[in-house]
Structure formats: C-alpha cells, structure tokens
Amino acid sequence: GAVVSQHPSRVICKSGTSVKIECRSLDFQATTMFWYRQFPKKSLMLMATSNEGSKATYEQGVEKDKFLINHASLTLSTLTVTSAHPEDSSFYICSARAMGHKAPKETQYFGPGTRLLVL
Amino acid sequence: LAKTTQPISMDSYEGQEVNITCSHNNIATNDYITWYQQFPSQGPRFIIQGYKTKVTNEVASLFIPADRKSSTLSLPRVSLSDTAVYYCLVGDRDTGRRALTFGSGTRLQVQP
Numbered sequence: 001g002a003v004v005s006q007h008p009s010r011v012i013c014k015s016g017t018s019v020k021i022e023c024r025s026l027d028f029q030a031t032t033m034f035w036y037r038q039f040p041k042k043s044l045m046l047m048a049t050s051n052e053g054s055k056a057t058y059e060q061g062v063e064k065d066k067f068l069i070n071h072a073s074l075t076l077s078t079l080t081v082t083s084a085h086p087e088d089s090s091f092y093i094c095s096a097r098a099m100g101h102k103a104p105k106e107t108q109y110f111g112p113g114t115r116l117l118v119l
Numbered sequence: 120l121a122k123t124t125q126p127i128s129m130d131s132y133e134g135q136e137v138n139i140t141c142s143h144n145n146i147a148t149n150d151y152i153t154w155y156q157q158f159p160s161q162g163p164r165f166i167i168q169g170y171k172t173k174v175t176n177e178v179a180s181l182f183i184p185a186d187r188k189s190s191t192l193s194l195p196r197v198s199l200s201d202t203a204v205y206y207c208l209v210g211d212r213d214t215g216r217r218a219l220t221f222g223s224g225t226r227l228q229v230q231p
Contacts (some may be wrong), residue, residue, distance in 0.1 A: 004162075034218045043206070043221040044163070093162045097215030108215035110162030 002028045003099045006111035014119055021079045021114045023094030030096035031076040034108070035067075038091040046089050047092075050077045084118040091102055123207045128226040138192045139225050141207030144188045151212045152190045157204045157224070166205070167192070178227060194227075195198070200231045 003026040013019050020096050023033055031052045044054055048058045049086040056069035068080040077096075093108040124142040131137045143152065151170050155163040167174055169181040169190070180193040194201055204224040211217070 009226075032215070043194075043223055044219075046218045046220070049218055091160065095162070095215075107213050108219060110164065113160060113162050115160065 002026075002096075002109045004030075004094065004109045004111040006092075006094060006114050008114060009112065010115040010117075012117045012119065016083055017086055018080055018082045019084055021081070021092055021094075021116075023077045023079070023096070023111055025075045025096045025098070025109075028091060028096075028098045030077075030098065031074060032070060032097045033077040034095045034097075035069060035077075035079050036093045036095070038093060038113075040091075044093060046078075049072050079118065084116070086118045087119045089116055123209055123222045125207050125222060125225045127206075127223060128228065130228050130230065131197055132230050133198055134196050137227060137229075138200070139192045139205055139207075139227070140189055141190045141192070143207070143209045146187050146209050149211075150209045152181065152187075153208045153210070153214055154179070154181065154192050155206045155208065155221075157206065158212050159203075161197065163221075164214075165214070166202075168214075170212075197227075197229045199229050199231060201227065203227060 005024045007022045011110045016068050033050040035047045037047050038044045047062045048056045050069045050071040050119040052071045058064045091113050093113045095108050098107045153168040154166040156166050157163040167181045171183050174181045182191040190200050204226050206221050206224040
C-alpha cells in the first residue's frame with residue numbers, strides 16, 4: 001500500500017522555539033494532505049487541510065499564524081509550530097490522499113506521527 | 120456527518136474472537152462504513168470497509184445488518200498485538216475525499 005512518512009518521529013524543544021514537521025508521500029502524489037493532532041488517550045482532531053500550491057484551510061480554533069502549513073510539492077507538506085509552548089505538546093499526525101494511485105477503496109493514508117514535547 | 124457510537128473499551132484474551140459494535144443511526148444512503156486501527160504512538164491504519172451485509176479480508180470481518188444502523192467489526196482469534204484503539208467511521212467510500220472525523224474509538228486490551 002501507499003506509504004506516508006513523517007520526520008522527525010519525536011522532538012523535544014524549549015518553550016519559545018519553532019519546530020518543523022515534515023510529511024511525505026513516498027510512492028504517490030498527494031494534492032491534499034491533512035494534519036491532525038492527538039492528545040493522550042484522546043481521538044484525532046483535524047487541524048487543517050493542506051492543498052498543494054494554495055493556502056491551507058484551518059479548522060475553527062486552530063491559529064494559522066502559530067501552526068504554519070506549507071504544501072510546496074505534490075509529495076511534501078510541512079507543519080511548523082511557531083513559538084512552541086508546553087500546551088502544544090501533542091502527537092501530530094498527517095495523512096495524504098492518494099491520487100492516480102492503484103489503491104483499494106480506502107485512499108487516505110496516515111503517517112506514523114510525530115510526538116512533540118515542549119519543555 | 121453521521122455520528123457513531125462505540126464502547127469506550129473492551130477486554131479480551133488471546134485466541135478469543137472479539138466483536139466491536141458501532142451504532143450509526145443516521146447513516147446516509149451513500150455512506151460507507153470504514154474501520155481504522157491505531158496502535159500507540161502510530162497513525163491510524165485502514166482495516167476494512169463495507170456498505171452492507173458482510174465483508175471479509177485477511178484481517179477482519181465486517182457485519183452490517185439490512186438497516187445499516189449499526190455494524191460489527193469481528194477480529195478472529197486475537198493476539199496481544201491486536202491491542203489497539205479501533206475507530207468506526209461513516210462517510211465517503213473514498214476516505215481521502217475529505218478529512219476524517221474520528222470518534223472516541225474502542226480501546227481493545229488483549230490479555231495473555
């Protein structure tokens with residue numbers, strides 16, 4: 001099946017610094033990628049929808065100036081957490097929709113996630 | 120979007136069959152039922168999808184009654200590695216068409 005990677009898998013940073021998380025579709029093109037956030041023992045919550053070549057669409061309550069999303073190519077989307085604070089500590093998961101890929105009925109593929117800890 | 124209701128948690132033992140039921144009373148005519156599995160510190164993984172009756176693959180079976188207001192994910196002979204959270208979703212057959220709305224899921228704990 002299609003593979004989505006994320007880098008880094010985990011990151012620890014100091015409060016006030018910025019952290020960039022990469023999401024790559026390894027063997028298919030993804031015009032649309034989604035970014036989710038998941039707190040411990042909670043479900044995934046959509047943060048934003050990232051479309052290649054255009055501005056991301058953010059969910060209500062998600063600060064676009066704090067969570068910068070760039071979808072510069074058909075295989076890469078990045079999420080930058082700016083001026084991170086301890087409350088931003090969470091598990092960030094991206095997913096990608098496979099286009100033109102011989103996939104089963106399910107065509108949204110998830111990355112392995114990035115665990116962010118802000119001290 | 121059709122709302123889904125699942126048990127919060129379930130416990131089982133290795134070798135047993137586990138059935139997780141999901142209620143979706145407001146499912147639309149065009150909606151499909153999709154189940155995802157999520158291991159700790161990993162992204163969700165597609166398990167199975169169906170529209171009606173029964174669907175079976177190498178991992179699980181999905182039973183959907185005629186009224187489609189519920190569905191049951193059946194995991195045969197679970198092992199410790201099946202310990203995970205299982206999410207039931209209702210929506211497009213193409214799950215990539217839009218972002219997915221995850222409910223609380225069912226946390227399955229398999230004991231030795």
